Amino acid sequence: MGATGPRRVLREPGDVTHRVRFGNVEVGGDFVVVAGPCALENQEQVDRAAQAVRMAGGHALRGGAFKPRTSPYTFQGLGEPGLPMLAEAGRKQRLPVVSEIMDATQLPSVLEYVDVLQVGARNMQNFSLLRALAKVDRPVLLKRGFGSTIDEWLLAAEYLLEGGNDQVVLCERGIRTFDTTLRNTLDLAGVAYVKQRVKLPVLVDPSHSTGVAALVTPMALAAAAAGADGLLVEVHPTPETALCDGPQALRPSEFDALMKGVSAVLAATGRRMAEVRPLAAVGGTR
Ligand code: PEP
Ligand code: MN
Numbered sequence: 001m002g003a004t005g006p007r008r009v010l011r012e013p014g015d016v017t018h019r020v021r022f023g024n025v026e027v028g029g030d031f032v033v034v035a036g037p038c039a040l041e042n043q044e045q046v047d048r049a050a051q052a053v054r055m056a057g058g059h060a061l062r063g064g065a066f067k068p069r070t071s072p073y074t075f076q077g078l079g080e081p082g083l084p085m086l087a088e089a090g091r092k093q094r095l096p097v098v099s100e101i102m103d104a105t106q107l108p109s110v111l112e113y114v115d116v117l118q119v120g121a122r123n124m125q126n127f128s129l130l131r132a133l134a135k136v137d138r139p140v141l142l143k144r145g146f147g148s149t150i151d152e153w154l155l156a157a158e159y160l161l162e163g164g165n166d167q168v169v170l171c172e173r174g175i176r177t178f179d180t181t182l183r184n185t186l187d188l189a190g191v192a193y194v195k196q197r198v199k200l201p202v203l204v205d206p207s208h209s210t211g212v213a214a215l216v217t218p219m220a221l222a223a224a225a226a227g228a229d230g231l232l233v234e235v236h237p238t239p240e241t242a243l244c245d246g247p248q249a250l251r252p253s254e255f256d257a258l259m260k261g262v263s264a265v266l267a268a269t270g271r272r273m274a275e276v277r278p279l280a281a282v283g284g285t286r
Helices: 041-057 082-093 104-113 128-135 150-163 188-197 211-225 254-269
Strands: 019-022 025-027 032-036 060-062 097-099 115-120 138-143 168-172 202-204 230-234
Touching: 019 168, 025 032, 032 041, 032 254, 041 060, 041 082, 041 254, 060 082, 082 097, 082 104, 082 138, 104 128, 128 150, 138 150, 150 168, 150 188, 168 188, 168 211, 188 202, 188 211, 202 211, 211 230, 211 254, 230 254
Parallel strands: 032 060, 032 230, 060 097, 097 115, 115 138, 138 168, 168 202, 202 230
Antiparallel strands: 019 025
């Protein structure tokens, strides 16, 4: 790592992994799974996804309202009207909710409805956004940029810690390499490295890192074996109708099988799935 000043993210000898609360569940201890659709589409879709996540033993619900799409001609997400749908589905299933923020101007609405603020790969080095998120009392899920080195990723996290927010969870979501066979290349060695050197928890996203539903479960199992603190997985009630990232979305039954397989890998490596601790029926814990 380059000499670029103090490193708050680094693990000192004897440090345990920093714990970050997503609702009632702690990330950085037992294994935590965040799952849900790529994009919020309508209340029924997100409700069905939330039910699938809850029934399979997932810990938090994800869903994007503000979608950073490569082309301006594809579905851009519902925007702000999507956020209450996500919050409502989370409330019904008593799951905390995770959603992406693309710009600091979205903070008031995102803070109203969302428990965990996701910074997407394309915004990992949006320093004005990072500085704004450093000032809020809400956990941040920081995805690795697909063209970013591990050091750049850790320095992005450093912006949050240095600015006053240490509720940071990293997420490896695949990087761009010479090989274009798959959507991205999952850097699992990078995850094992970060687990050894950094005190922040690390999730793995087997969905964007492969782009193919059939590869999501194998990479989820590998991530658990590699020591990741959890997963971020795309699940859709009907992937064939998804408005965004359908080819990589798991059906509810496939997600259920993933959860069982991951539990077995965790048991084989002396770890376990975190207990599901539903939010209170009325109100939240944020
Ligand atoms: C997402 O999680 O839906 C997403 C847009 O991911 P990424 O920022 O990693 O591409
Ligand atoms: Mn997606």
